Amino acid sequence: MNLNTVRYIIGTLLIVLGIAMIPSLAWSIYYNDGSINAFLYSTAASIGAGFLFRMKAVLSKDLGIREGFLIVTLGWLMASVFGALPFVFCKAVDTFIDGFFEAVSGFTTTGATIMTNIEALPRGILFCRSFTHWLGGMGIIVLFLAILPGVGAGGFHMFRAEVPGPSVSKLSSKITHTAKTLWYIYVGLSVLQTVLLLFAGLDLFDSLTHTFGTVATGGFSTKGLSIGAFNNPAVEIIILVFMTLSGINFSLYYYLLRRQWDRVYNDEELKFYLGVIVAATLLIAWNIRGFIPSKVDLLRTSAFQVVSIMTTTGYATANFDLWPALSKMILLLLMFFGGCAGSTGGAMKQIRVMILAKYCGRELVQTLHPKAVVPIKIGGKSVPDDVLRNLLAFSFIYIALFVLGSLFIASLGQDMITSISSVAATLGNIGPGFGGVGPESTFKEIPQVGKLVLSFLMLMGRLELFTVILCFTPRFWQEVRINQRSAHIVG
């Protein structure tokens, strides 16, 4: 294990994080909202800790799969620990765990909050919350790879560990170039949405914060009633459209820019994703038709919650916890679908659900023809066996974590709906659930140990399970020691 390089990169990450707090500081100075000191201390602590980490550490290109996993897991953990500081220093939260939960929820683009009176929070803190979404959406490590040259081949492991989805389409042979391209697209989408929200009547502060929450599929709002508070159909539609766009594989935008229309047009995952949105919207609209008299409002409200939940954003324009069981169960199901691979959306991802369905269909055919060899194809190409194997295991581990997590939250005394939906909503990086954690409630009432477990579920969900789980297995560390020992003997 090349701990020197791990320390170097984590340290640099903390320095970057400290610098990234400066925009929030600027807003708190502009509004003079009383959180100035909190940001000064947090920035200093983060940068200081960064230099401590980097002490005597050097960057080498000798990065293996283990170093990659450790850097990503530790990087996100440390970012959340230091990201919690502004909340703690300005006393927006009662305990450090509450601050940590809020920071993890921000970076992982979950959007689950423990803040009960959001409008009373300092402006700088609100900006900071939303900005963590934006940093976490495309991936702080990906950002890092784009900025920091010379990480070399090991960077690919980190990149793969952080980019959502079962397979990574390298847009270019150089990982740095791919990372940069993704960030350009991300910034482009963000600028476009901010401008549109300004035109729709929001001020710059609300436009920026809600753009961060949308393009990152995060869900933190500056209002307690989320997007519903604006009562502005134009804002709802802009956010609806950009949530949909942010749930699409960002590679497709790259192909669009290069005018490779057919690659976009023939994308199976995109068709599946849009199909699910339309089907779920119509079903829920039918189910809640008694609640909303106007057909236009009905469709917009239904589509907004469907897209918000499925892309794992978590914004709301209605209290869907009051809807009939069918609508709630459809939303609960969509919590598992998530965005497309390579988007900023979380959960299992559309392509995994698609391939699972194809896998089951193939088995029906093979039961009748035991000796036939039937490949599973996506976009005309066979899915390789190792990708398939990983995808199946991923899905079962995802379901197992959901089940075990729900049982744990229930063991703390929460009811069944709250337990189930709080875990589905954090593991899938969505945000609100049902019952005690519904769209008009918060996670504040969950016991502290429950918040810690939910924080880890958010991290696991964001980093595609394996990365985080492996760092906590004895085997991961055992083999490191064996390798080092044998390296020593050989050396």
Next chain:
Amino acid sequence: MNLNTVRYIIGTLLIVLGIAMIPSLAWSIYYNDGSINAFLYSTAASIGAGFLFRMKAVLSKDLGIREGFLIVTLGWLMASVFGALPFVFCKAVDTFIDGFFEAVSGFTTTGATIMTNIEALPRGILFCRSFTHWLGGMGIIVLFLAILPGVGAGGFHMFRAEVPGPSVSKLSSKITHTAKTLWYIYVGLSVLQTVLLLFAGLDLFDSLTHTFGTVATGGFSTKGLSIGAFNNPAVEIIILVFMTLSGINFSLYYYLLRRQWDRVYNDEELKFYLGVIVAATLLIAWNIRGFIPSKVDLLRTSAFQVVSIMTTTGYATANFDLWPALSKMILLLLMFFGGCAGSTGGAMKQIRVMILAKYCGRELVQTLHPKAVVPIKIGGKSVPDDVLRNLLAFSFIYIALFVLGSLFIASLGQDMITSISSVAATLGNIGPGFGGVGPESTFKEIPQVGKLVLSFLMLMGRLELFTVILCFTPRFWQEVRINQRSAHIVG
């Protein structure tokens, strides 16, 4: 498609079913309970229909995989249709669908009932309900293979389609011999339990009916409050032990009789099964410790519901719908585990859950060592790839049916807990669920179309999904036609 043989076998099955109604007739004559005519008509209708089916049909040994699937699906459907007749004729149910639901629930050993006042039903009807459990438990087709010689190789497809679990251990090279052995063990367990229940103080009628419900992991009782009505700890313990025994692979009893102790001792699935029972019992006992003061009663009550739900029996000695969320969620989870392969228990089966867990563990190892070849072993033997593939697809289809079924029941206006648990309880052949279908409620209030869908889920669950699903795919019938045409051309 050899429809001649299909007709012959289905016809014979209906004749056997008609004869199997005679014991129920005997009880209704003995108690003179007013259901004598209902049984006379039903027996006549069943035997009459049987001869109609067999008209001009001959038994040939030319049975393929398709014929096997069709015979099993159609056989169980027809048995349920004619099994509904006694309920309809004696007016124990309001509609034919209600009767069909009750008969399917009986044959599939589900034990979900629509009868609201069980104690008021004629004795013959109560016996008949429980007797359908007993016939369905080990499999009416397996019984058939044991009785009827000369079905030949095609019998294996039927056998495999009906025996629970991912792989069939042929106890002998002759399928007839295996079927007979399984039935001998089944009869042996039944006689033993009946005698013990007689000693514990039940009369012959209650001993027999509850033995049928236990060894078949069915769950129909002659009391509205199920086993709780007897208020007899000895009866509870006898039924607890025999439920546990009935959830074990029956092959192990065969090995025991042949004194192959090590094959039983080393059985991984058995250890896993017993481990899950102990763990779940302790967890629930801890969770409900406030409800039951005596520690002995607490453990017995907890173990009884755990074993009853997990073996998919469905008897109850407590209204577990009133328990805290954690206990209910553990029971809901166990609804998916089910019995061991080759037992009379339903749901996914212990071995599938075990192999899934090993599959996920292997993937974690392979993420660190992408090029390693790590086989999945059960009892020291590698699980073949095609078994693994089928098992993974089975699990996803099971989950998909659960999700789609729950959404459908919710679309009929049922609440979330009722929708989810009614589907889990029927697909897994358990019986009672939570909420509207809790242990002290019935399925009567589910709308008629919902009862039909739940009936099909029971059939699919009992026949291990693929058999039934394939019979309803266009491809199954398309290829039949193509095969027949090409056979015609070649001929």
